[in-house]
Amino acid sequence: MTAAADPRIQLLRARVRDVPDFPKPGILFRDLTPLMGDASAFRLSIELLRERIARHEPELIVAVESRGFIFGAPLAAALGVGFVPVRKPGKLPHKTARRSYALEYGTDALEMHADAIVSGARVALVDDLLATGGTAAATIELVRELGGTVVVAAFVVELAFLAGRQRLACQSTESLIVY
Numbered sequence: 001m002t003a004a005a006d007p008r009i010q011l012l013r014a015r016v017r018d019v020p021d022f023p024k025p026g027i028l029f030r031d032l033t034p035l036m037g038d039a040s041a042f043r044l045s046i047e048l049l050r051e052r053i054a055r056h057e058p059e060l061i062v063a064v065e066s067r068g069f070i071f072g073a074p075l076a077a078a079l080g081v082g083f084v085p086v087r088k089p090g091k092l093p094h095k096t097a098r099r100s101y102a103l104e105y106g107t108d109a110l111e112m113h114a115d116a117i118v119s120g121a122r123v124a125l126v127d128d129l130l131a132t133g134g135t136a137a138a139t140i141e142l143v144r145e146l147g148g149t150v151v152v153a154a155f156v157v158e159l160a161f162l163a164g165r166q167r168l169a170c171q172s173t174e175s176l177i178v179y
Helices: 005-015 033-037 040-056 067-079 132-143
Strands: 017-020 028-033 060-066 082-086 096-103 108-112 122-130 149-158 173-177
Touching: 005 040, 005 173, 033 040, 040 067, 040 122, 040 149, 040 173, 060 067, 060 132, 067 082, 067 122, 067 149, 082 108, 096 132, 122 132, 132 149
Parallel strands: 060 082, 060 122, 122 149, 149 173
Antiparallel strands: 017 028, 096 108
């Protein structure tokens, strides 16, 4: 059965709200808050991500602030592995490694504790949504800089028309819902 025909994926897709013209005219925003607010759908999203990630045998889940935390932390608990937060600059209290990346109009940066990844660690990157791939690609570079290997990048939603998957230098990419 294809993912599109899977009734579990259809249940999740039905909980994603389309918000036209947000944050600016012409953008169709895919809002995951209804999915997160529905206990059954949220639990199902974690179970499906766990199914897709477990076969890659990660030792750590790395998730990007802030919605990535919502999915990454319970997923790490479900897999019995550690959780590493990736945050905007200045939010982490210990020595950090930083990666800057390009945005449509400017740049941004992400930080991770410099001692969060043990050399050779198998890492799963988790976030709520894959769009252009800039944030995920920067996170993968940061993990690699610290000596880890991203064995899978996993997302609840992927906007395939933005081709973000093609920017990800990791072994595998998994998305539950693809638009």
